[in-house]
Amino acid sequence: xxxxxxxxxxxxxxxxxxxxxxxxxxxxxxxxxxxxxxxxxxxxxxxxxxxxxxxxxxxxxxxxxxxxxxxxxxxxxxxxxxxxxxxxxxxxxxxxxxxxxxxxxxxxxxxxxxxxxx
Numbered sequence: 001x002x003x004x005x006x007x008x009x010x011x012x013x014x015x016x017x018x019x020x021x022x023x024x025x026x027x028x029x030x031x032x033x034x035x036x037x038x039x040x041x042x043x044x045x046x047x048x049x050x051x052x053x054x055x056x057x058x059x060x061x062x063x064x065x066x067x068x069x070x071x072x073x074x075x076x077x078x079x080x081x082x083x084x085x086x087x088x089x090x091x092x093x094x095x096x097x098x099x100x101x102x103x104x105x106x107x108x109x110x111x112x113x114x115x116x117x118x
Contacts, residue, residue, distance in 0.1 A: 024064045026050050
């Protein structure tokens with residue numbers, strides 16, 4: 001396999017990894033991604049710049065995900081649930097749909113048992 005062929009395959013592999021982890025990459029870095037040959041170099045520069053600015057602004061290193069981030073997220077969502085009426089409405093709707101799904105499963109199970117007896 002030629003060098004150019006290997007490079008193209010590695011770039012494709014890197015692109016897949018970026019797309020799979022898109023939700024963890026800061027928005028301002030994602031907006032700058034341009035998937036042209038050699039894009040990884042610019043992506044790495046943008047990511048390193050973001051990390052540097054983050055540390056300067058917040059006084060701690062940026063990480064993809066850790067226990068502190070997960071704990072902060074849970075706390076944030078609990079606070080949002082108390083104050084965000086749109087979120088409360090969505091939670092209520094989700095609960096209603098979940099209960100309906102439970103009822104449909106019960107009915108379906110009951111119908112399967114009834115049909116099995118016939």
